[in-house]
Amino acid sequence: MTEAGTIQSPARLKNLFVILLLACGPSNSEKLWESYQESLTEDILIQARRENPGLVLNYTPDMLNQTLIILEDKALTMAGKYIKHLGLPTPQRILGDRLTREILRETSYGLNDLNKYISRNEPLLLPDQRTAYNAILDRINRNTGGIIFLDAPDGTAKTFVINLLLAKIRQQSKIAIAVASSGIAATLLHGGRTAYSTLKLSLNLTQCETPLCNISKGTGEAKVLQECKLIVWDECTMAHKQALEALDRTLQDLRGNGKLMGGAVLLLAGDFHHALPVIPKGAMADELKACLKASYLWRHVHKLELKTNMRVHLQGDAATGRFAQQLLSLGNGKIAADPTTGLITIPNNFCNIVESIETLQTSVFPDIRRCFNDHKWLCERAILALKNDSLNAINLQIQQQLPRVDVSYKSIDTVVDIDQAIQYPIEFLNSLEPPAMPPHSLVPKVGSPIMLLRNLDAPRLCNGTRLCVKNLIPHVIEATILTGCAKGEDVFISRIPMVPNDMPFQFKRLQFPVRLAFAMSINKAQGQSLKVAPINLGAPCFSHGQLYVACSRVGTGKNLYVFAPDGKTRNIVYRTTLQ
Structure with a gap:
């Protein structure tokens, strides 16, 4: 401080x-x-x-x-x-201030600004977008409630349609709640927050047979859910089916209405080509069982589709159209795999195939010594990979090219159970690098891009937010936000204690919750758009939708660079989720 x-x-x-x-x-x-x-x-x-x-x-x-x-x-x-x-x-x-605060947050939108936004953007809707837009508004206006799924592949302007719907409802002085499964996706929605924080969902949904949202009657959160006309849940395909069922039970209870979602309209939006709920150490069957389509509520869902790829529509470029079609073929698992190895051959006209990781690095960060101070240039590009060990090596290699001096921050690692201190010495704890945790030795430079690993102040500082280091002080990192609703704002990041949840024992690491972000994992890239995206497929994909998510971060194949041994990789697609 x-x-x-x-x-x-x-x-x-x-x-x-x-x-x-x-x-x-x-x-x-x-x-x-x-x-x-x-x-x-x-x-x-x-x-x-x-x-x-x-x-x-x-x-x-x-x-x-x-x-x-x-x-x-x-x-x-x-x-x-x-x-x-x-x-x-x-x-x-003042008595009742807490209740008022929750209502104000969902109703304090400038009417003039909403009117201008709607009048400017409603005429821009394409036929399939307008069909979905009108169908959702009609369901809200008729007070019939229910669940709608907006099936929207990458590039179909899903966020544009959702934000226009939110503005339309709020223009009528009604409450529309916007949530997303990830912090990054939440920053793209007007008034968006993460689903777990807004709906007070338990982090251990599977441990209860009939989970509920942790919202009590009489609170401000309950009042908002009782009065809302629309709830939007973006990137819903990443959510566990128990989360959807918990919301349904809670809304019925709070609104005193036994209809689906208590009579409110729930708009689920996403793309089942993307990653499914993460099940630690789970197999394919576990992921499919946790998927929204496995819920008893899914049979009541009304499906709407967005089909027009805006990148193709706006550019009118044959190459962009071909890339969009190839991308869908990839996401649908229609590119034939070798029956012996299970690998697909990446089409030469789909992207730029490179021969080495070094070429991959120079393709995305050319002349980095001169350009690294340009925040726009920096946030448009990142190398995507599957595993942390390859990410760490790439990040350090690229950072060495920056002309600044690096600063070393060491974590303080301790076991949670003091009786295990002898069994797990500090040197062993320092060597551990669990997923979603910062390293023991964090060595950034001023000018380096970093990625946040925890939700600190959503939607400004979310898990996955990228920043650029501005100042390195012994106990604080000052950084400029590169992405999201607070882009360009300077913030402070301090060390915080973090406990990984996928270890056979518990230990606590006190460290800055960041990693270098010249390269990032494919899962972290979901929801982020890039201008240039090189992909390191030295290790093959191991989960549904990973290859599709990585390739769809860009709008054209000329800005997609792929390193894969012999131009081959594995493309895992769970076809049952796409039916």
Whole structure:
């Protein structure tokens, strides 16, 4: 906090302070508040002095209380927690303020801005988009409720149609909730948040036979769900079927309505060519069992389709059209595989086949020593790969070309059960690199792209958000957001404790929740669009939809570079999910 306070505004300090409270669990939160309450309240004092130029003002209890209210609002938004549960004093609020806050968040949209957005974009709808748009609005206007699935392959302007629907409902002073299965997808929706945080879904859905959302009657969240007309759930194919069933039970209970989804309209949007729910150490049968199509609710789903590829429609280019058709053939598993090896041969006219990883690197990051300061250039490109070990090597090789000096940050690793300390020494813990965890030794440079590995402040800072390092301080990294709704904003990232959930024992790593992002995993790339996308297929794909997701990050084959031994790789497609 001291380091950050010397270079940043009180508003950004408040964000950092709440993240520290939520993620780090300081031993004495109240003392931490007392030490920095004036730094956190400085902007409120300055504003008061501007409004009262004839008065000599200093910090007052009302100003500090206003800061506590802001901190609590942030904590509630990020994690649904009151600051009294985090060790801070309870701010004095007006009765019912909490309820009002939830409603305000879903209704505070400027009518003039909505009118302009709708009048500007409604005429742009293509015939298949307008058909889906009108069908969904008709279902909402007739109050018939139900579940709609918008089947939208990559490039069909799904996000454009969804945002227009959200604006149309909000224009009528009605509530439309926008959620997504991933933080990255949520940043693309107007007012979007992650499904698990908004709907208070359990992280262990499979451990309960009939799970519910953790939302109680009488709360602000319940009031929003009772009054909403539309719930949009983007990238729904990544969600576990139990999440959909939990939402149905909760809506019926809160709305006192036994109809499907309690009479509300739920719009599921996605593409079953993409990755399915992640089942740790699960087989194909486990993924299919967890898929939405395996739910008893799926038989009630009304399906709508978007078919027009906007990249082809706008460019009118034969090569782009051919690439879109080949991409669908790839996603549908129609490219024949060798019956002996199970590998497909990547068509030469589909992309640029390269002979080495080094060529792959130079194709995406040419002249990086000169261009790395250009944030637009940097966020348009990334190498995609399947496994962390290849990602780490590529990231370090490319970063070595940057002219800056690297800074080393070492993690503090400890076992959760102190009785296991002898069995798992610190040197062994330091050597571990579990999935979705930062390395023990993090060595970034100023100018390096990094990727966030945790949801810190959705939708600004989500798991998968890419940033560019601006300043490296001993206890804080200052970075500029490259993607999402807060693109261009400078933020602070601190060390937080993280516990991997797929280890035979529990250990805690205190480290910055980031990795270098010159290269990223294919799963992390889902939901992100790139201008140039090289793919390292030195190791073959091992899960449904991985090859399709990787190749569909770009709109044309001329910007797709693939390294695969002998030009062959495995393409895993679960055909039953596409039926």
